[in-house]
Amino acid sequence: MSMEIEITSEYIDQLKESIAQKNSGYLKDQLHELYAADIAIVINQLDLNEASYLYDLLEEQVAADVLTELEEEKREELLSTFSTKEIAEQLDNMESDDAADVINELPEEIQEEVLSHIEDIDQASDIADLLSYEEGTAGSLMAKELVCVYINDTVGACIDEIRKQTDSVDVMYAVYVIDENKKLIGMLSLKKLIISHPLTRLDEIVEPDVHFVKTSATSEEVSELMQKYDLVVLPVVDQLGRLVGRITIDDVVDVIREEAEKDIQIMSGISDDVDSNDRLWRLSRARIPWLLVGMCGGIIGSRIIGNYENQIQIHPEMAFFIPLIGAMGGNVGVQSSAIIVQGLANNTLLGDTISNKLLKELGVGVINGLICSSLIWAYSFMIESWKLAATVSIALFAVILCASFLGTFVPLTMNRFKINPALATGPFVTTLNDIIGITIYFLVGRLLYHVL
Amino acid sequence: MSMEIEITSEYIDQLKESIAQKNSGYLKDQLHELYAADIAIVINQLDLNEASYLYDLLEEQVAADVLTELEEEKREELLSTFSTKEIAEQLDNMESDDAADVINELPEEIQEEVLSHIEDIDQASDIADLLSYEEGTAGSLMAKELVCVYINDTVGACIDEIRKQTDSVDVMYAVYVIDENKKLIGMLSLKKLIISHPLTRLDEIVEPDVHFVKTSATSEEVSELMQKYDLVVLPVVDQLGRLVGRITIDDVVDVIREEAEKDIQIMSGISDDVDSNDRLWRLSRARIPWLLVGMCGGIIGSRIIGNYENQIQIHPEMAFFIPLIGAMGGNVGVQSSAIIVQGLANNTLLGDTISNKLLKELGVGVINGLICSSLIWAYSFMIESWKLAATVSIALFAVILCASFLGTFVPLTMNRFKINPALATGPFVTTLNDIIGITIYFLVGRLLYHVL
Numbered sequence: 001m002s003m004e005i006e007i008t009s010e011y012i013d014q015l016k017e018s019i020a021q022k023n024s025g026y027l028k029d030q031l032h033e034l035y036a037a038d039i040a041i042v043i044n045q046l047d048l049n050e051a052s053y054l055y056d057l058l059e060e061q062v063a064a065d066v067l068t069e070l071e072e073e074k075r076e077e078l079l080s081t082f083s084t085k086e087i088a089e090q091l092d093n094m095e096s097d098d099a100a101d102v103i104n105e106l107p108e109e110i111q112e113e114v115l116s117h118i119e120d121i122d123q124a125s126d127i128a129d130l131l132s133y134e135e136g137t138a139g140s141l142m143a144k145e146l147v148c149v150y151i152n153d154t155v156g157a158c159i160d161e162i163r164k165q166t167d168s169v170d171v172m173y174a175v176y177v178i179d180e181n182k183k184l185i186g187m188l189s190l191k192k193l194i195i196s197h198p199l200t201r202l203d204e205i206v207e208p209d210v211h212f213v214k215t216s217a218t219s220e221e222v223s224e225l226m227q228k229y230d231l232v233v234l235p236v237v238d239q240l241g242r243l244v245g246r247i248t249i250d251d252v253v254d255v256i257r258e259e260a261e262k263d264i265q266i267m268s269g270i271s272d273d274v275d276s277n278d279r280l281w282r283l284s285r286a287r288i289p290w291l292l293v294g295m296c297g298g299i300i301g302s303r304i305i306g307n308y309e310n311q312i313q314i315h316p317e318m319a320f321f322i323p324l325i326g327a328m329g330g331n332v333g334v335q336s337s338a339i340i341v342q343g344l345a346n347n348t349l350l351g352d353t354i355s356n357k358l359l360k361e362l363g364v365g366v367i368n369g370l371i372c373s374s375l376i377w378a379y380s381f382m383i384e385s386w387k388l389a390a391t392v393s394i395a396l397f398a399v400i401l402c403a404s405f406l407g408t409f410v411p412l413t414m415n416r417f418k419i420n421p422a423l424a425t426g427p428f429v430t431t432l433n434d435i436i437g438i439t440i441y442f443l444v445g446r447l448l449y450h451v452l
Numbered sequence: 453m454s455m456e457i458e459i460t461s462e463y464i465d466q467l468k469e470s471i472a473q474k475n476s477g478y479l480k481d482q483l484h485e486l487y488a489a490d491i492a493i494v495i496n497q498l499d500l501n502e503a504s505y506l507y508d509l510l511e512e513q514v515a516a517d518v519l520t521e522l523e524e525e526k527r528e529e530l531l532s533t534f535s536t537k538e539i540a541e542q543l544d545n546m547e548s549d550d551a552a553d554v555i556n557e558l559p560e561e562i563q564e565e566v567l568s569h570i571e572d573i574d575q576a577s578d579i580a581d582l583l584s585y586e587e588g589t590a591g592s593l594m595a596k597e598l599v600c601v602y603i604n605d606t607v608g609a610c611i612d613e614i615r616k617q618t619d620s621v622d623v624m625y626a627v628y629v630i631d632e633n634k635k636l637i638g639m640l641s642l643k644k645l646i647i648s649h650p651l652t653r654l655d656e657i658v659e660p661d662v663h664f665v666k667t668s669a670t671s672e673e674v675s676e677l678m679q680k681y682d683l684v685v686l687p688v689v690d691q692l693g694r695l696v697g698r699i700t701i702d703d704v705v706d707v708i709r710e711e712a713e714k715d716i717q718i719m720s721g722i723s724d725d726v727d728s729n730d731r732l733w734r735l736s737r738a739r740i741p742w743l744l745v746g747m748c749g750g751i752i753g754s755r756i757i758g759n760y761e762n763q764i765q766i767h768p769e770m771a772f773f774i775p776l777i778g779a780m781g782g783n784v785g786v787q788s789s790a791i792i793v794q795g796l797a798n799n800t801l802l803g804d805t806i807s808n809k810l811l812k813e814l815g816v817g818v819i820n821g822l823i824c825s826s827l828i829w830a831y832s833f834m835i836e837s838w839k840l841a842a843t844v845s846i847a848l849f850a851v852i853l854c855a856s857f858l859g860t861f862v863p864l865t866m867n868r869f870k871i872n873p874a875l876a877t878g879p880f881v882t883t884l885n886d887i888i889g890i891t892i893y894f895l896v897g898r899l900l901y902h903v904l
Contacts, residue, residue, distance in 0.1 A: 037680045163647045190642040195615045227709075228489045230702035232684055249701050250682035256705065257679075260712035261794055267716065268790030268877065269783055280812065284819040287787045291824055294783045298776025299831060305772045312768040319764050319771040320757045323886055324750025326775045330782070331721055331746045331879050335739045338720030342713055360732065367736040372743055379751060425720065427783050434775055 040069035064093035088117030142245030156198030297431030336407025365404030488517035516545035540569030591667035594697030608650030749883030788859025817856030
């Protein structure tokens, strides 16, 4: 078993030094010890000159694997120094789905040129095929490499066929069975194949009950299906039911992680998929839209408070609790909508009606509202007037109820109109609750101070 | 290929009606058409009587699969109506890891009794073994079912051995090779096994370069390793390097999803793992701690503003922009910390020092701060006094910078002290930024109004 080298920043610094000294012997030894995924992590941290130098030292197959694993921006940077022919050589050593992903990132004007340089005609046509599917569909996720045999064969003939086909397949989880029209009939588990007699006919051991998707299925549908039924590989068929590819769980794991990250970013008010290695301007542009939304909310808030200028002049203590009311409305709204957003993502809301959800959230709101407002009553009654204490605690209770309602209602409604409900957990609901909270607070205040 | 029935609330209502009419013939037909995962979704939505009735109609193996897939609370409810012997019968039909998970949820006093009723002695000892590992470790995640052969065998003998062993294994992705001390030597891919001659010795085709973990590895380490190297199955060894189990990717997919959900909940100020089907009191208790944190923040805020009571009396317009300052500090802080939390989760922060991150975030803060504060200057100069306009825009700029700094610094520091940095993205940083924002705002205000 190979030693695992941990990729630390010290280790990367050490490699950088060796690159500066052009110590190719030492570097080759090191690269030999590393997995492709680890080499990619190293290269992600190098500047372009260092990265090119190190990349050139890699063996052909490893180089292709590393290229697949690199971060998108680093890969673009590196490939921009390659000729179209050199890019084509790399793609020749990749699985078709990875190759299609890489080509998709290239500038359109050179995509065709790269394709024309790929030596393996089958590979080139597989890639061209995959490029035709829309992004985010099963077609764009799948790879063309798979092992399939005809339903009329025997186990022995099938194993011979597998010997021939496995050249193009890295790992093989299942063997698909098709009929003479290439229509998917079922699956052979490798286990059954190994333990069956060579003369057994495939139609005796085929498992006809196999999950599959059409090329047009969305990646969310694919990931849901594979998670629900614990699938490792999923065959993809075209509109006529013909087997055209397969999706493996490792690609879906990436989809799941990206989905979760996208939701977290949206909830945090970041509108674009960015990470902390992105450039300053991109980071800043991804955040400004929601800041402006928040600012509009703040301005509306200022107009509302502006209406009560006289009251504040007479009772400046009214201003003390503005931040508390705003913050609590925001917090409760975020909590409620996070629960709903997760329920929607996990399909655990099924069978429950919207009104049930609302009732339950309002129940939680009543409990938490009573706890919080009696605490704030006790505090403010001790150190402020009873009028202020009553205003703050009544308003707080109303704000918590109102935020529970909105935090439930808004994401459910967004979901019904096919808008990502995670948007509701972010600055949108927070801003809305801020405004509503202030309105309630000053309304209650005016009522108590002027009427009583 | 089987038809897939979509589980809608109409479909569930239909089944409920048939249960009420005790129409077991129709229900059995329906259950026959459904996958275990789908039956579990249905049962999750039934009350206990309905669930018990439907569950009793299931075939033995399907019943065990459904039990595995049920939501934890529904499973507990259902099992509480079973005798320990009946529970043991279900566990006999499960994979060892699923069985151990189920037993773990039972009250401690009956765990031993259930174990003693399991007929298959090997299964019982496997389960007892798995129960001894701490939760959240590779040992608790793994299953004991695996196929392993000795390094000295030939391919032919190995296939015979596989025939014997596969009874206990549902799906088989790889065959592990061990030495006479049960130490893990390497792996055989099924592909190689199928295409090799029966007389080939295993040591000629064994792949010694295999990833593995120790039983004590954390589930995060397992999930990181499997994601990084795109593994479908990972062998687990004990302290002596002996093969004791294997972890499959579908279990890890659940870990990944649960991690992401936990982070979202923590970021939203929910302290316990709850979902919207949980009981009212549990939902409410999971949220109250962070609401109280937010309330303390609000009270501190009220004390700070209290110090400026006279100023507010003279210049009540100062109060107008309190919500804006608070909201913007919160929004910017959440954005910054979300980026850092994700970077930490994805290990993309490697090689970057904390000070680099801080500088970059401050850069983004300066850009967005300049944009926002010039806009607010323009707005407030038009409709308020120049002093208020200057106060608001200077304070807003300072608040945005400060929130960028804290949003970066706090999660990085938490991470260094092994505290989940997602905590920082939630009410904690929001509350802190609220307080700091108000302090800055009134300080700037006093300076401008009194000094100038």
